[in-house]
Amino acid sequence: xxxxxxxGGGLVQAGGSLSLSCAASGLTFRNYNMGWFRQAPGKGREFxxxxxxxxxxxxxxxxxKGRFTITRDNAANTVYLQMNSLKTEDTAVYYCAARLxxxxxxxxxxxxxxxxxxxxxxxx
Numbered sequence: 001x002x003x004x005x006x007x008g009g010g011l012v013q014a015g016g017s018l019s020l021s022c023a024a025s026g027l028t029f030r031n032y033n034m035g036w037f038r039q040a041p042g043k044g045r046e047f048x049x050x051x052x053x054x055x056x057x058x059x060x061x062x063x064x065k066g067r068f069t070i071t072r073d074n075a076a077n078t079v080y081l082q083m084n085s086l087k088t089e090d091t092a093v094y095y096c097a098a099r100l101x102x103x104x105x106x107x108x109x110x111x112x113x114x115x116x117x118x119x120x121x122x123x124x
Contacts, residue, residue: 002026002113004096009118014088016122020081022096022115027077030054033099034072034079037108038092038120045095045108049081052104059106064090086122093117 008020020036035050049070051058058070069082079096097111105111 002098004098004113004115006094006096006115006118009094009120011121011123012086014086014122014124016086017082017084018086018120020083020094020096020118020120022079022081024077024079024096024098027098027100027113029077030074031100033101033104034070035097035099035106035111036070036079036081037095037097037111038090039095039117040089040092043092046092047106047108048094050104050106051079053102057104059104083120086120088122088124090120091122092120094120 003025005023036048037045039045049060051070055072067085072079095117096115098113099111
């Protein structure tokens with residue numbers, strides 16, 4: 001059974017930084033594309049970033065491009081999201097997701113496994 005556990009969320013002032021981690025278990029991690037999504041109160045789940053199995057291909061939402069960086073460590077079964085220059089509109093619950101296969105994806109429906117989420121709150 002695939003399990004994803006996010007950590008690293010919290011409260012930060014606008015302009016600050018946070019680093020999220022997602023530890024995966026119950027899977028052969030290198031066979032999975034990994035993604036980060038977020039959901040703000042009253043809104044739908046939104047794509048943030050995704051990385052392919054090798055880490056060689058990454059896609060970002062336009063709203064976070066240049067501020068967020070997704071990386072992975074296949075030896076540690078962990079994917080990371082470094083978030084810099086945070087804005088109040090980045091406030092949301094951030095979810096880690098896993099997608100089996102070689103082809104990278106950005107739609108939430110393409111990911112079969114999800115973590116419980118971690119809250120990120122950016123204050124003004």
